[in-house]
Amino acid sequence: MAEPTLVVGGVDIYKGWLDGDAQATLVEDLRAVVSQAPLFSPQTPYGKPMSVRMTSAGKYGWYSDRRGYRYEARHPQGQPWPPIPPSVLAIWAALVGPQRMPDCCLINYYKPDARMGMHQDRDEADFGWPVLSVSLGDDALFRIGGVARGGATSSVWLGSGDVVVMGGAARLCYHGIDRIRPGTSALLQGEGRINLTCRVVD
Numbered sequence: 647m648a649e650p651t652l653v654v655g656g657v658d659i660y661k662g663w664l665d666g667d668a669q670a671t672l673v674e675d676l677r678a679v680v681s682q683a684p685l686f687s688p689q690t691p692y693g694k695p696m697s698v699r700m701t702s703a704g705k706y707g708w709y710s711d712r713r714g715y716r717y718e719a720r721h722p723q724g725q726p727w728p729p730i731p732p733s734v735l736a737i738w739a740a741l742v743g744p745q746r747m748p749d750c751c752l753i754n755y756y757k758p759d760a761r762m763g764m765h766q767d768r769d770e771a772d773f774g775w776p777v778l779s780v781s782l783g784d785d786a787l788f789r790i791g792g793v794a795r796g797g798a799t800s801s802v803w804l805g806s807g808d809v810v811v812m813g814g815a816a817r818l819c820y821h822g823i824d825r826i827r828p829g830t831s832a833l834l835q836g837e838g839r840i841n842l843t844c845r846v847v848d
């Protein structure tokens with residue numbers, strides 16, 4: 647398996663894993679997903695809309711409303727989620743392995759003022775599988791802490807084409823996105839950032 651460029655808080659970061667052509671192909675494939683499964687703003691269990699807009703591909707999509715955080719087999723409009731594009735699965739196969747493909751590819755879209763508060767990813771059944779994340783578009787300030795809320799954190803800027811793999815002890819670390827830096831990438835039409843997170847759910 648490939649060696650990460652750097653390891654921050656136990657998370658493996660592959661800087662520039664995707665070249666410009668690969669990034670452009672991904673964006674095209676994701677636009678096709680979004681045309682079938684439009685972006686929406688999930689409500690938190692506390693009733694506030696999230697600032698990040700989302701949709702998913704795969705067997706399950708991540709969803710949230712007043713009833714809580716969970717995975718759903720259908721988009722809120724009722725249709726099944728589109729399949730995960732082969733361009734995304736290829737990244738998973740290269741960095742996680744080909745034995746088991748992810749059940750969900752969550753697509754997060756950040757406008758310049760969007761952020762994601764510190765949280766754990768714990769809605770999946772088996773934390774033995776890593777989460778893989780792909781950054782596209784503007785740079786984002788990523789923050790990672792420990793497995794308990796509060797305590798020391800480390801920050802790192804993620805740029806377009808960077809891939810992050812969270813496995814082992816890091817799988818349950820608190821993490822979030824403090825802010826994005828608009829205008830740092832020309833990949834997308836206008837400002838913003840896309841993040842993909844691939845997860846095994848069942």
Ligand code: MD3
Binds near residue numbers: 754777786817820843
């Ligand atoms: C560290 N997304 O969708 S990806 C999320 O950039 C999420 O949109 C952020 O956190 C984003 O849940 C961060 C990097 C990431 C994803 C999952 C992790 C880091 C992680 C799980 C455990 C530890």
Ligand code: FE
Binds near residue numbers: 766821
């Ligand atoms: Fe997360």
